[in-house]
Amino acid sequence: MTVLFGTVEYFEQEMLRHLEISRMGKWTKEDEISLIYSRLENEILYDFVCDEKVRIECLKNLAYADKRLRIKDYRPINVNEKYSLM
DSSP states (O other): OOOOTTSHHHHHHHHHHHHHHTOOSSSOHHHHHHHHHHHHHHIIIIIOOOOHHHHHHHHHHHHHHHHHHHHSOOOOOOTTSOOOOO
16 A cells, blocks of 8 residues: 555654664653654654645644554554554
8 A cells, every 4th residue: 555645644654664763762652752753843844845735734644643653552563564553
């Protein structure tokens, strides 16, 4: 399944991928998600060149993906396999 850039599903996949890659160990799930959310938010705000409407939509979708990850349990993923939430 192809996930389009900027969708809620895209941001969930990105956050899960970053969680798997940067498993910090000493951080809680909430702290890790917050750090990844901040990094993605900064990229959208300051690095991503696009129309302001697209930027706002991406930020809304990122916030929604963040909320979904915080209320759902996730399993660590292998970056070579498909991403999924439990």
